[in-house]
Amino acid sequence: MRRFAQLLDDIYFTNSTRAKEKILATYLAETPDPDRGWALAAIAGTLKFDLFKRNLTKTLITERMDEELFALSYDYVGELSETVALAWPVNTPADTLPALSEIISSFQRKGKTEIQAYLAELLDMMTPPERWALLKLGTRGLRIGMSARSVKRTLANVKGVDLPVIEELWHGLEPPYETLFAWIEGRAEMPDISQALVFSPVMLAHPIDEDSELARISGETHVAEWKWDGIRIQISANSSGARLFSRTGDDISHSFPDLIEAVDFDAVIDGELLVKVDGAIGAFNDLQQRLNKKKPSKALMAELPAHVIVYDILRLGENDPRALPLTERRDVLQAFMSDVVLERFSLSDFLEFETSDDLRALREQAASTGSLIEGLMIKDKSSPYVAGRPKHHWYKWKRDPMLLDAVLMYAQRGHGKRSSYFSDYTFGLWGPEDQLLPIGKAYFGFTDEELKQLDRWIRAHKLQRFGPVQEVEKELVFEVAFDGAQESKRHKSGYALRFPRISRIRWDKPAEEADRIEALAALVSA
Amino acid sequence: MEVRPEGLYCVPADAFVDPHRPVARAIVTHGHADHARSGHGTVFATPETLSIMRTRYAEAAVAGGVALAYHQKVEIADGVTLWLAPAGHILGSAQAVLDYGGSRIVISGDYKRHSDPTCTPFEVVPTDVFVTEATFALPVFTHPPIAHEIDKLLRSVRTLPDRCHLIGVYALGKCQRLMLALREAGYEETLYVHGALVKLTQLYEELGHDFGRWEQVADLAQGERDALRGKIVLCPPSALADRWSRRLPEPLPVMASGWMQIRARVRQRRAELALIVSDHADWNDLIRTAVETGASDVWITHGRVEALEHALKQRGIRAKALNLIGRDEEDAQ
Numbered sequence A: 001m002r003r004f005a006q007l008l009d010d011i012y013f014t015n016s017t018r019a020k021e022k023i024l025a026t027y028l029a030e031t032p033d034p035d036r037g038w039a040l041a042a043i044a045g046t047l048k049f050d051l052f053k054r055n056l057t058k059t060l061i062t063e064r065m066d067e068e069l070f071a072l073s074y075d076y077v078g079e080l081s082e083t084v085a086l087a088w089p090v091n092t093p094a095d096t097l098p099a100l101s102e103i104i105s106s107f108q109r110k111g112k113t114e115i116q117a118y119l120a121e122l123l124d125m126m127t128p129p130e131r132w133a134l135l136k137l138g139t140r141g142l143r144i145g146m147s148a149r150s151v152k153r154t155l156a157n158v159k160g161v162d163l164p165v166i167e168e169l170w171h172g173l174e175p176p177y178e179t180l181f182a183w184i185e186g187r188a189e190m191p192d193i194s195q196a197l198v199f200s201p202v203m204l205a206h207p208i209d210e211d212s213e214l215a216r217i218s219g220e221t222h223v224a225e226w227k228w229d230g231i232r233i234q235i236s237a238n239s240s241g242a243r244l245f246s247r248t249g250d251d252i253s254h255s256f257p258d259l260i261e262a263v264d265f266d267a268v269i270d271g272e273l274l275v276k277v278d279g280a281i282g283a284f285n286d287l288q289q290r291l292n293k294k295k296p297s298k299a300l301m302a303e304l305p306a307h308v309i310v311y312d313i314l315r316l317g318e319n320d321p322r323a324l325p326l327t328e329r330r331d332v333l334q335a336f337m338s339d340v341v342l343e344r345f346s347l348s349d350f351l352e353f354e355t356s357d358d359l360r361a362l363r364e365q366a367a368s369t370g371s372l373i374e375g376l377m378i379k380d381k382s383s384p385y386v387a388g389r390p391k392h393h394w395y396k397w398k399r400d401p402m403l404l405d406a407v408l409m410y411a412q413r414g415h416g417k418r419s420s421y422f423s424d425y426t427f428g429l430w431g432p433e434d435q436l437l438p439i440g441k442a443y444f445g446f447t448d449e450e451l452k453q454l455d456r457w458i459r460a461h462k463l464q465r466f467g468p469v470q471e472v473e474k475e476l477v478f479e480v481a482f483d484g485a486q487e488s489k490r491h492k493s494g495y496a497l498r499f500p501r502i503s504r505i506r507w508d509k510p511a512e513e514a515d516r517i518e519a520l521a522a523l524v525s526a
Numbered sequence B: 001m002e003v004r005p006e007g008l009y010c011v012p013a014d015a016f017v018d019p020h021r022p023v024a025r026a027i028v029t030h031g032h033a034d035h036a037r038s039g040h041g042t043v044f045a046t047p048e049t050l051s052i053m054r055t056r057y058a059e060a061a062v063a064g065g066v067a068l069a070y071h072q073k074v075e076i077a078d079g080v081t082l083w084l085a086p087a088g089h090i091l092g093s094a095q096a097v098l099d100y101g102g103s104r105i106v107i108s109g110d111y112k113r114h115s116d117p118t119c120t121p122f123e124v125v126p127t128d129v130f131v132t133e134a135t136f137a138l139p140v141f142t143h144p145p146i147a148h149e150i151d152k153l154l155r156s157v158r159t160l161p162d163r164c165h166l167i168g169v170y171a172l173g174k175c176q177r178l179m180l181a182l183r184e185a186g187y188e189e190t191l192y193v194h195g196a197l198v199k200l201t202q203l204y205e206e207l208g209h210d211f212g213r214w215e216q217v218a219d220l221a222q223g224e225r226d227a228l229r230g231k232i233v234l235c236p237p238s239a240l241a242d243r244w245s246r247r248l249p250e251p252l253p254v255m256a257s258g259w260m261q262i263r264a265r266v267r268q269r270r271a272e273l274a275l276i277v278s279d280h281a282d283w284n285d286l287i288r289t290a291v292e293t294g295a296s297d298v299w300i301t302h303g304r305v306e307a308l309e310h311a312l313k314q315r316g317i318r319a320k321a322l323n324l325i326g327r328d329e330e331d332a333q
Ligand SMILES: [Zn+2]
Pocket: B030, B032, B035, B089, B110, B332, B333
């Protein structure tokens, strides 16, 4: 573990990508299995599980430290793991630490209460940088300025092969990558991943530029589809089983056993995961209830069954159609769709349009679906399926955000660089008894200059203080933009906003003229 | 005592402590620029501090200097006795002790408790009121022994013998402390310094410190610069990333400061090696010192005042923040 912590620090503080890769290569050459494989997974972000919950870190430190001193420290440092690593009250580093692999397997073996004691015991015997490494590793929050791609390039350079060779292998292998290292060191053949249910990197869209790109789009050259407000997924299946991946390659099969059970094909498909409510497609809020559950109950699965709207196909049996143009892949996809369970899978419709004006109308239509449809996807008919975000192939055109004028109610200091400013804002709308009801919080959408102005305004309009929360006079109006809203029992106002941000500060607008809660209700039910 | 726009003012003594604007009578605790400004009338300070001020400003800047050796008492106003006690911050740094009408106030200036061979160690002076700094007053600040950090540096010099290790240090105090610590660790190579560090290092030598062989980088001929591979060069923090450093062979930026405990600060400086070396007291030492002085009242001048105030109150000490302006914590030296 000590060597791993040092590796992280060395990479973290080194500026050049090249030098980082050299440091990693040296570590891999010097470190035995399985430690190096776990280190590789930690850096590349392929660990499949948290060793402990982020909250546990917080619990442990609050048991050991004055609450206010912790709050001040956290405000200053701006990051939980680092704050805990530095402020941890026991400072008696042990001569040796357990190996990285031993730590990982111990955490996996232990029950909930044992984990707590074990984590505290480890933190006691570490130096601050080692504590930081452990806390980051344990909650999979390592950001040390080295991308997964750079990790793979390091491996490719060590082996003397091209990057795509490693990339193809990568998703078929799992930490601690012992077969991979055996091959790299010439002790074994290249690992066989042909039967593995692997994640294939997905193709992503660019936001469309309405001024320069929209005019070139027509029904001749492009197709349009609804952009559903679910999550992007990939299903990889063969006779040995099926796996459901998120857009980033996380395996989320365990949350959707109802869907996995309905898979009876040998293919890789790309689509949007949603849930059905009373037989119709549900909103993101409904899906959220499933996403949060690691092991969903039968009742929940019956109430909110998983459903996939399929847009593309990456493999059908032995056949890899990725190099074909979109229209030809569509033929393959249509043939595939004729065999699937229709309750669980539906084909994404091609919307009828000829000109960009038709698209504009479709986008308006999307805006009137509440938050069911986020906008449009526009795809070049000739586009092959290319991983990453290739230019000019796929576009997304989100509908305009919803806007409301809300009144600033509370402010809170930010973290890190912003810790000296009031930069987190809670705002509300007028309720039925002319009181303000908080509807959301935003931390961005303004310039640095505006941040300073807001900070000054808040200092001059302070009311009561509740811990870190500063109440202010109800006088300043924000135009708030957001992508959607859901009814929510947890909020006093009865609503939760999706992705709220400040779109304008209305210095000119009297607070009485801000919107009322009914305006939000109208947007939601639209 | 009063907080005035010029700085902290002691009414019965009719003198300011570390004023940041010119005043008639000043007590200057140490030579750092944010404490020792030029242009005062009478200046009470240690002889070393006066020498530092003379080196930094013109001779005339301290024409009214009254040199006070540590523990030497002077009646600076009717019934008010002033004497200076070592603060362990930098060469000549002092705490100002004012005795008046049977009670005492100690203004510690900047201070530290960690070992530092370039100056006399901090001395605890029992007092009624203790005025303290709070530069590193958060539980996240624990300064390791300097030997540990020097070890880190020398390990890097050994592993990367092609890189010129360029260390950003403050010209007064940090630079000389680091040079001595390297010598104590057995490092015998010539040390190289940026021109901005020369005058004060020479002053330290005149005052009896021996740094072994050192040379100014500018004295090397163009062709000799490559000899700096694997060597240690000291420069002001601002020179780490500017044009000057590009003349060096593969420089590896190192920053030596108490702030280097915080990762974001290291990244801000684009330092690739962080040495946690501070000339200020860390969290535990700030609290320990306040308690050891036996003061019933502690006034906090600058830094992270809220945390220290909170922690001292928990220990039954009346603590309050003075909100002195003119001390920018980021530049605190
Ligand atoms: Zn100082």
